[in-house]
Amino acid sequence: MTDARRRVADAEVPGWAGGVMLGLRWITLLVEINVMMLLGTLAGGVVLGLGPALRAGSAVAGAMTAEPTPWRTFWRTWRAGFGRTNLTFAPVWVVGVLLWFDGVAVTLLDGPARAALQVGLVLVGVWAALVLAAWPRVTLRYDRGVGETWRFLLLLPLLGPTTSLAVLVVLGATGLALWTLPVLVVLVGASFPLWATGRLVDDRLDRIDAGGGREAARE
Secondary structure, eight states: OHHHHHHHHHOOOOHHHHHHHHHHHHHHHHHHHHHHHHHHHHHTTTTTTHHHHHHHHHHHHHHGGGOSOHHHHHHHHHHTTHHHHHHHHHHHHHHHHHHHHHHHHHHHOOHHHHHHHHHHHHHHHHHHHHHHHHHHHHHHHOOOOHHHHHHHHHHHHHHOHHHHHHHHHHHHHHHHHHHHOGGGHHHHSSHHHHHHHHHHHHHHHHHHHHHTHHHHHHO
16 A cells, blocks of 8 residues: 555656646545544543644644655654654644633623633633744754754744744634535545645744744744
């Protein structure tokens, strides 16, 4: 199966037929990545599986059709640094729980207090979405401590406002598509935004590294 996939990945079919084959292979991989991430999340009991599954799914999505062995790459990445990945992902769980409690608190308030809390929740939610979108690519690219990783993640939206806006557009468009056509969750539920935002974040990180911005962010 692996050899057959590699031969297909390396094959170059000219004309429109080659474009159709490439498109079908790309769509198939999106579905496969969704399945991989579901299995990876369940394999870690959800709490310990989601972070490694996101990171491993992002590794496969980063290569897409150029990756001849996506399943092998996924599980190898999922296992690699399992403890460190979960330690780095732990703040995401903490923020998620706090946002949920704040969301419940909003329903119990009225007047200006409710409006102020809603605005705060929206701002924190947007920032959290940007950080979460960058988390897989940053943890795949850099082998740093938890504190340094999160300091960089929290600053990253400010280091690339245009990229941040593009990431929000991708997430918003994906959310709208899923809301209108829930059947698309099989195709674009997690894999498409992971692929699309990953490309945007990687491009931003390339420019930061080339300009020495990462070292500046640590100072």
